[in-house]
Amino acid sequence: MNHSEELIKIPSKADVRAPMRRPKIHLKIQDSHEHIVLRTAKQPSASAKSLAPKRTPSDKRQEDHKVAGKREAKRKIPVERGAVLPRRKGIPRFFSKRYTLISDKGEGGQGSVYQAKDKLLNIKVAIKMLPISLNLDVAAVERFKNEAKLAMALSHENIVRLYHFDIERGRIFLVMEYVEGKNLRQILDEMTALSINTVLEVAQSCASALDYAHKRGVIHRDIKPENIMISKDSVLKIVDFGTARRIGNPPLKTENAYVEGTPNYTAPEQFAGNNFDPRSDIYSLGTILYELLTGKPVFPFDTPLETIIETPPSPMPDDIHPAIGEVINKAISKDIYDRWLSAGVFYEKLREAVEESRTREAP
Numbered sequence: 001m002n003h004s005e006e007l008i009k010i011p012s013k014a015d016v017r018a019p020m021r022r023p024k025i026h027l028k029i030q031d032s033h034e035h036i037v038l039r040t041a042k043q044p045s046a047s048a049k050s051l052a053p054k055r056t057p058s059d060k061r062q063e064d065h066k067v068a069g070k071r072e073a074k075r076k077i078p079v080e081r082g083a084v085l086p087r088r089k090g091i092p093r094f095f096s097k098r099y100t101l102i103s104d105k106g107e108g109g110q111g112s113v114y115q116a117k118d119k120l121l122n123i124k125v126a127i128k129m130l131p132i133s134l135n136l137d138v139a140a141v142e143r144f145k146n147e148a149k150l151a152m153a154l155s156h157e158n159i160v161r162l163y164h165f166d167i168e169r170g171r172i173f174l175v176m177e178y179v180e181g182k183n184l185r186q187i188l189d190e191m192t193a194l195s196i197n198t199v200l201e202v203a204q205s206c207a208s209a210l211d212y213a214h215k216r217g218v219i220h221r222d223i224k225p226e227n228i229m230i231s232k233d234s235v236l237k238i239v240d241f242g243t244a245r246r247i248g249n250p251p252l253k254t255e256n257a258y259v260e261g262t263p264n265y266t267a268p269e270q271f272a273g274n275n276f277d278p279r280s281d282i283y284s285l286g287t288i289l290y291e292l293l294t295g296k297p298v299f300p301f302d303t304p305l306e307t308i309i310e311t312p313p314s315p316m317p318d319d320i321h322p323a324i325g326e327v328i329n330k331a332i333s334k335d336i337y338d339r340w341l342s343a344g345v346f347y348e349k350l351r352e353a354v355e356e357s358r359t360r361e362a363p
């Protein structure tokens with residue numbers, strides 16, 4: 001990857017002095033296979049449209065033929081009286097008056113996410129279906145409701161809006177803003193490491209969102225690349241604040257998911273199921289920035305949990321300026337008391353370190 005080709009707006013001095021007042025990042029990244037492709041295939045650029053060869057009448061006839069053939073094939077599906085319509089691939093049957101599931105976006109520890117249509121408002125939404133097994137656990141449903149209430153009160157440009165929590169015909173689900181774009185995991189899979197400017201922009205938006213939530217007593221607890229999305233308008237959005245919890249509440253039973261899932265981004269104190277606070281999210285953000293910068297997770301993905309909990313991370317590669325390495329390493333300290341006190345301070349220190357790395361060569 002060629003970092004220099006990323007079109008990134010470097011924060012000006014004014015931005016730098018008041019970072020938290022300007023949370024929107026502009027990852028203006030070129031639309032080519034070497035870079036983060038945020039434009040979807042369904043939306044070709046204007047130039048691509050104008051370059052497309054014109055259709056001749058014979059092309060059009062052939063296409064019309066194909067469409068008619070497809071319609072015919074659809075008609076041939078036998079729908080007997082009382083029979084259940086065929087289940088679309090990967091999408092469960094969902095008898096909702098208001099929502100239609102359109103496509104499967106992926107499955108996580110707490111259910112599956114679908115792109116859906118809100119038929120009442122005629123808008124796209126994202127729906128997170130919680131597992132059916134949850135229905136049996138009345139206390140867990142109550143906790144989900146309470147968490148949804150907290151998340152619904154959060155209104156920040158870098159946090160995905162949660163619209164509501166609902167139950168229809170025994171299916172419990174959360175309806176949220178649909179983000180057309182990619183998550184950081186998908187971006188990392190395509191690009192390995194990102195330039196320091198992009199990392200700084202990611203840090204600024206995440207820090208702004210986290211500070212906002214933390215000030216309102218909400219900790220995310222599951223900050224990881226899958227839960228950070230970049231919209232096709234290049235705005236960073238943190239997903240899944242719906243499973244966040246008010247500071248001081250007892251841990252959820254479902255927290256075991258962390259141990260079974262990807263522990264790389266989880267602060268050591270969270271494994272004990274207690275004693276965590278906003279600095280747990282700062283740890284997670286640190287691990288993500290480490291990975292974005294180096295192209296490698298702090299610990300290889302198959303590292304045993306005990307090693308992750310006890311071993312300090314390996315030193316940053318030589319091509320990362322030591323000042324930047326120090327700031328990130330402080331965020332991922334094992335001991336919660338050694339970390340930055342707030343996400344905003346973490347971002348500020350990182351920005352200063354980047355400036356230092358530009359003015360002074362590493363010793």
Ligand SMILES: Nc1ncnc2c1ncn2[C@@H]1O[C@H](COP(=O)(O)OP(=O)(O)OP(=O)(O)O)[C@@H](O)[C@H]1O
Binds near residue numbers: 106176180
């Ligand atoms: N609001 C949304 N808009 C668009 N896509 C989303 C939205 N929320 C989640 N997704 C996508 O759906 C995928 C599945 O999300 P889900 O939260 O179920 O799994 P996860 O993030 O991998 O794990 P976890 O359950 O621990 O959060 C995500 O990776 C993300 O790309």
Ligand SMILES: [Mg+2]
Binds near residue numbers: 108226227239240
């Ligand atoms: Mg998620």
